[in-house]
Amino acid sequence: MKSIKQIKGKALPLGLSNVDTDQIAPSDAMKFSKRGNFSDFLFRDWREDPEFVLNQPEYKDSVIILAGENFGCGSSREHAPWALQDYGFRAVVAPSFGDIFKNNCSKVGLVTVEVSETTIEELIRLVNENPNIEFNIDVEYKKLSCGSFEIDFELDDFTRYRLINGLDDIDLTLRDENLINKYEKLRPNYLPRMSLQN
Amino acid sequence: MTNPKTLFDKVWEKNLIRSRSGKPDLLYVDFHLMHEVTSTHAFNMLRQMGRKVRRPDLTIATMDHQVPTTNLDQPIKDQIAAEQMNALKKNCTEFGITMFPWGSNEQGIVHVIGPERGLTQPGMVIVCGDSHTSTHGAFGALAFGIGISEVAHVLATQTLPQRKPKTMAVTVKGKLPKDVTAKDLILGIIQKIGTHGGVGHVIEYRGEAIRALSMEGRMTVCNMTIEGGARAGMIAPDDVTFNYLKGKPNAPKGEEWEKALEDWSKLYTDEGAIFDKEVIIYASELKPFVTWGTTPAQSITIDSTIPLPKNKTEEKALEYMGLKPGMRIKDIEVDAVFIGSCTNARIEDLRAAANVAKGHKVKDSVRAIVVPGSMKVKKQAEDEGLAKIFIDAGFEWRAAGCSMCVGMNDDVLKPEQRCASTSNRNFEGRQGKGARTHLVSPVIAAATAIKGHFASLSDLNKEVSTK
Numbered sequence: 190m191k192s193i194k195q196i197k198g199k200a201l202p203l204g205l206s207n208v209d210t211d212q213i214a215p216s217d218a219m220k221f222s223k224r225g226n227f228s229d230f231l232f233r234d235w236r237e238d239p240e241f242v243l244n245q246p247e248y249k250d251s252v253i254i255l256a257g258e259n260f261g262c263g264s265s266r267e268h269a270p271w272a273l274q275d276y277g278f279r280a281v282v283a284p285s286f287g288d289i290f291k292n293n294c295s296k297v298g299l300v301t302v303e304v305s306e307t308t309i310e311e312l313i314r315l316v317n318e319n320p321n322i323e324f325n326i327d328v329e330y331k332k333l334s335c336g337s338f339e340i341d342f343e344l345d346d347f348t349r350y351r352l353i354n355g356l357d358d359i360d361l362t363l364r365d366e367n368l369i370n371k372y373e374k375l376r377p378n379y380l381p382r383m384s385l386q387n
Numbered sequence: 388m389t390n391p392k393t394l395f396d397k398v399w400e401k402n403l404i405r406s407r408s409g410k411p412d413l414l415y416v417d418f419h420l421m422h423e424v425t426s427t428h429a430f431n432m433l434r435q436m437g438r439k440v441r442r443p444d445l446t447i448a449t450m451d452h453q454v455p456t457t458n459l460d461q462p463i464k465d466q467i468a469a470e471q472m473n474a475l476k477k478n479c480t481e482f483g484i485t486m487f488p489w490g491s492n493e494q495g496i497v498h499v500i501g502p503e504r505g506l507t508q509p510g511m512v513i514v515c516g517d518s519h520t521s522t523h524g525a526f527g528a529l530a531f532g533i534g535i536s537e538v539a540h541v542l543a544t545q546t547l548p549q550r551k552p553k554t555m556a557v558t559v560k561g562k563l564p565k566d567v568t569a570k571d572l573i574l575g576i577i578q579k580i581g582t583h584g585g586v587g588h589v590i591e592y593r594g595e596a597i598r599a600l601s602m603e604g605r606m607t608v609c610n611m612t613i614e615g616g617a618r619a620g621m622i623a624p625d626d627v628t629f630n631y632l633k634g635k636p637n638a639p640k641g642e643e644w645e646k647a648l649e650d651w652s653k654l655y656t657d658e659g660a661i662f663d664k665e666v667i668i669y670a671s672e673l674k675p676f677v678t679w680g681t682t683p684a685q686s687i688t689i690d691s692t693i694p695l696p697k698n699k700t701e702e703k704a705l706e707y708m709g710l711k712p713g714m715r716i717k718d719i720e721v722d723a724v725f726i727g728s729c730t731n732a733r734i735e736d737l738r739a740a741a742n743v744a745k746g747h748k749v750k751d752s753v754r755a756i757v758v759p760g761s762m763k764v765k766k767q768a769e770d771e772g773l774a775k776i777f778i779d780a781g782f783e784w785r786a787a788g789c790s791m792c793v794g795m796n797d798d799v800l801k802p803e804q805r806c807a808s809t810s811n812r813n814f815e816g817r818q819g820k821g822a823r824t825h826l827v828s829p830v831i832a833a834a835t836a837i838k839g840h841f842a843s844l845s846d847l848n849k850e851v852s853t854k
Contacts, residue, residue, distance in 0.1 A: 209815075287583075358536070
């Protein structure tokens with residue numbers, strides 16, 4: 190994972206609530222065995238509507254999505270954050286997120302910022318007023334700004350540390366391999382095991 | 388006396404490898420389930436990092452998401468799907484993981500085969516790259532869906548770093564009315580708590596109506612926990628759980644069974660334990676539910692009418708579904724009926740649907756398919772005569788897979804086609820682009836197939852008695 194300290198750029202005022210993973214990346218994306226570019230899958234069905242916000246030229250090159258509550262609810266597919274990243278998005282700002290989606294984002298380095306409903310409404314208003322208004326999400330100092338508007342957001346220290354240092358979870362876990370070995374020895378015998386295949 | 392603990396606390400503590408302030412806890416994963424779709428990328432990540440699978444004996448794989456449910460004797464036509472299925476075969480051989488391929492007698496939906504083999508046991512931590520892993524919580528396990536990076540992490544370490552979620556009790560008081568099923572119960576719960584009512588929490592389902600459910604019913608309830616926003620739902624194990632597990636192929640035997648039983652009997656929420664959130668549902672107030680919108684929380688009882696939209700999101704949902712406020716649910720005609728999925732494709736679900744279908748015919752205008760959850764369920768349904776009931780009534784009788792629930796094989800609807808479905812998600816495009824999904828129980832699905840519009844068992848009985 191690459192180190193992420195700051196995200197600067199334009200924002201897309203999506204606004205809808207309960208945007209599910211099947212809209213973000215339809216199940217067709219999951220058929221592919223290779224990690225190609227999934228940007229064509231992002232909101233594929235909604236993009237057929239010329240009125241859809243992603244099709245509006247003034248929001249071209251946005252790097253942040255402004256969404257309603259429970260963004261990314263539904264499936265565990267990591268293709269959802271992949272599709273967003275491949276399209277060029279680097280952060281999503283919403284009042285709340287689907288748990289698994291949020292977790293997946295933290296693994297791939299897509300930043301999720303939780304703000305109140307009123308803040309989202311205010312941010313969307315500012316973007317509607319001026320689509321070119323520049324956002325700055327500072328991961329290190331946990332601040333979001335947009336024009337003269339500025340707000341602190343919550344981000345747990347560990348996720349922040351991982352993001353700004355671009356750390357791999359497996360390496361971090363295996364620093365404690367001796368503890369895993371110790372735990373494994375004490376597991377009860379009745380727990381299920383499959384016979385080894387090789 | 389020690390502090391009273393919840394069932395969740397007990398399982399979490401049992402699997403805790405380490406806990407340090409400011410960092411997520413590290414949990415041991417007792418069993419990891421895999422399917423062909425999310426595993427491929429995880430194995431690729433593993434190879435890129437030059438890592439091995441730590442415990443291939445604590446992992447099984449199956450093919451379910453995109454397998455064809457017909458023509459099992461012919462080669463698969465969808466080349467992209469075939470590639471992914473072959474990749475799973477190759478990966479499992481390379482890393483020494485047990486796999487049940489398409490066409491084998493043990494293949495099935497990952498959340499159906501775990502329990503039917505007795506792999507899902509009380510107190511375990513179980514994960515899978517699929518959000519409906521919550522199903523396994525019906526046994527008092529802590530089971531939740533994970534993403535692909537996490538699948539790779541579990542393969543490499545047999546552990547997962549996790550922040551401890553909050554707890555939420557959903558207590559269902561009283562008895563369910565006779566015509567109300569486990570599916571209606573969970574749709575009712577989701578309607579009450581909303582699609583994000585459980586975000587950040589693990590739910591424990593409690594109360595008389597939960598205790599009265601069979602294991603199949605409990606699995607249906609826990610399965611849809613994620614639709615209420617919670618990654619995991621749990622039900623404390625009891626005699627219903629133990630009787631279900633006894634004698635299953637991977638369940639403990641002899642002395643080991645006695646030891647397990649002793650441990651399992653301690654897995655309940657202590658009196659006085661505190662939940663972060665509590666919700667009470669009165670079972671007697673529930674009725675059979677039908678969803679009208681594009682989230683599982685947008686539901687109403689079968690005898691009511693489409694409500695007025697309360698906001699832009701609801702307006703969009705009604706427009707997508709082709710419905711208008713004031714329409715009677717029972718007047719809405721369907722093009723298709725799907726009985727299947729990890730929510731409702733176990734033997735009891737098929738028995739309930741067959742009981743309704745018996746002696747009736749599927750309406751000519753309706754295409755109705757039954758897709759058993761596993762090849763074992765299929766065999767059992769055939770042995771019990773259920774398959775014959777479905778076939779005689781005009782249902783298509785299929786082989787096991789996720790099928791029309793996730794729309795990754797040929798079992799998809801055309802745009803604007805309407806389906807009464809026993810699955811778990813009515814998201815836009817879920818059953819095919821532009822397709823309109825209404826979530827219902829197997830009983831309502833079967834009655835709807837026969838009438839051609841949403842109907843309950845009583846609508847059929849009336850017809851029979853007036854003949």
